[in-house]
Amino acid sequence: MDKIVSIEEKMKNNIILEFLTICEELKEENIPVDIQLNQFQLIVDEFYQYYKSKSILFSFVETMKGHLSDMMDDACNENCAFTVEFVLEELKLYELLDSLLAVNPKDTRKIIKRLYKKVGDVDEGRKCH
Numbered sequence: 318m319d320k321i322v323s324i325e326e327k328m329k330n331n332i333i334l335e336f337l338t339i340c341e342e343l344k345e346e347n348i349p350v351d352i353q354l355n356q357f358q359l360i361v362d363e364f365y366q367y368y369k370s371k372s373i374l375f376s377f378v379e380t381m382k383g384h385l386s387d388m389m390d391d392a393c394n395e396n397c398a399f400t401v402e403f404v405l406e407e408l409k410l411y412e413l414l415d416s417l418l419a420v421n422p423k424d425t426r427k428i429i430k431r432l433y434k435k436v437g438d439v440d441e442g443r444k445c446h
Contacts, residue, residue, distance in 0.1 A: 328374070329361050332381045336361075339389045340399065349398040356401045356436045360408070363428050363435075371419045384411040401436050405429050 322330075336357050340350045361381070368377040388407040392399045412425040 325365065328378050329358075329365060331378050332361050332385070333358065335382050335385050339385050343389060343392055343399050346393055348392050348396070349400075351398055352401045352404055357404070359435050360404065360432055363432055364408070367420075367424065367428055373417050373419050376417055380416055383415060384408060387411055387415070405432055405436075 333354070337354075340352075343350050364381065365374075365377060368374050368380075384407065388399070388404060388411075391397065391407060392403065397403055406429075409425055409429045412420055413422050
């Protein structure tokens with residue numbers, strides 16, 4: 318019997334698969350990848366809940382995949398390690414630049430701040446620049 322998968326799980330898994338693909342591509346380009354899958358899952362969970370609260374789930378997968386693609390380009394172009402700090406700071410930027418108008422920069426900053434606390438012992442702020 319097939320497992321029943323919720324739409325939420327399917328959406329999140331779609332982004333996780335993109336994340337894993339990008340991590341492999343970065344490693345092939347000799348860009349250090351130092352973010353754990355469970356850390357990224359927490360990030361996806363937080364942003365999923367936010368997009369749900371704003372009634373913009375229709376754009377969640379496409380937006381997050383776009384953010385991941387932009388992050389990969391930035392990591393390669395800037396020769397930055399793909400760390401949890403890098404991902405969070407990039408999300409803060411790309412949620413401001415490339416998201417629907419319903420996304421509020423103040424909300425995004427709160428989400429990022431909350432995620433810094435959840436993902437463990439990381440310094441708030443980008444180390445690449």
